[in-house]
Amino acid sequence: MSAYKIASMSGPCQSRTQQKGMATKGHRTHKDVSILFPSLMFLCFFVAVPFIDAWSQAPAGTVLEGVFSEVQAKRGQAAYSENCGGCHGGDLEGISAPELKGNHFLERWREDMLDTIYTYIRENMPLGRAPDAPRIPDNEYVDILSHILKVNGYRTGESDLTLDLLEKIMLVGKNGPQPVPDGSLVLTVGCLSQARDGVWILFSATEPARARRSTTSTPAELNASSQKRLGTLIFRLADLEAVPDFAPDSHKGHKMQAKGYLTRQPGAERISLSSMAMLDSMCGQ
Known part of the structure; x- marks a missing residue:
């Protein structure tokens, strides 16, 4: 990870450095970046920008819609107690492993699909299991997630959460989809330019996902x-040397x-780059 890493890995079963708090957001674009960028920098980052839709397409649903059943959650509680409770605590409060509830957990995983959490649990948990230990069935991992x-605090519905739905359901907070948290590994699309102060920027950029x-x-x-329409945001680009060639x-x-690690900071929101890929030699849409 880059100089500004994803902070906490406070998702299922492995901790990392604690994420820094969300800072204020806001941007605006302009037609002639090379001329107007310095003067607009003072103003544009203080203009609130609404959340823009998910990356490639709108998700089929969110966890606010009752995506698992009460019966499934009870099965998951039993499987969790047997396989996870010793490290994460009976109430998900965290003992020798991170807590799996509350704001700390949510900030690590929100604005991503449930299959990301599921895959992490399935590939890494229980921590330290013997290579010859019986594997937990995939459906039990889904039950544990439920x-x-x-x-x-997410409400139950009438149907079980199933493997084929995980990639279609987004984890969001109680107030619905929001911009991704500070410190997240993100992907955005925009036009590359250089400000008068020499800083490389991405303008007309999309909301990071x-x-x-x-x-x-x-x-x-x-x-x-390539098919994504350009947005309205501006990001300063850092750590260009981290991208080979x-x-x-x-x-x-x-x-x-x-791609890179997002820093939300008034007047200087930036991305510490880990990857750059050209999509088009023109930047008109």
Whole structure:
């Protein structure tokens, strides 16, 4: 991870450095970045910007819609107690492993699909299990996830949460979808330019969405990015040297996909880069 890392890995079963608090947000774009950028920088970051839709398409649903059943959550509670409670606590409060409820947990995982949490649990938990230990069935991992959601206050529905739905349901807070938290690994699309002070920027950028890998992009990601309409945001770009063989001068004015770690900061929101990919030599849409 980059100089500004994702802070807490306070999701299922592995801790990292605690995330820094969310700072204020806001941007505005302009037509002639090279001329207007310095004067607009003072103003544009104090203009609130509403949350823009999810990355490639709107999610099929969110956890606010009752995506698991009461019976499933009870099955998940039993499976959790047997496999997870010793480290994470009977009430998900965290003992030798991170807590799995409350704001700390939510900030780590929100604005991403449930399959991200599920995959992390399935691949890493229980921590320290023997290689020859019987594997927990996939459906039990889904039950455990439903229990975690129930303890975090999400309402139940009539149907069980199933494997095929995980990639279609977004974890959000009680107030619905919001911009991704400070420190998140993100993906955005915008136009590369250089401000008069020499800082490289991404303007007409889209609202950042969570990224799952910091460097290479899948063909699906690149295709979705290519079709993404430009947005209204401006980000200063940091750590350009962290991107191998990237020469910003040769991509000035191009439509680019940027990945990196988001810093929300009044007047200087920036992305510490981990990847840059050219999408188009023109940046008109």
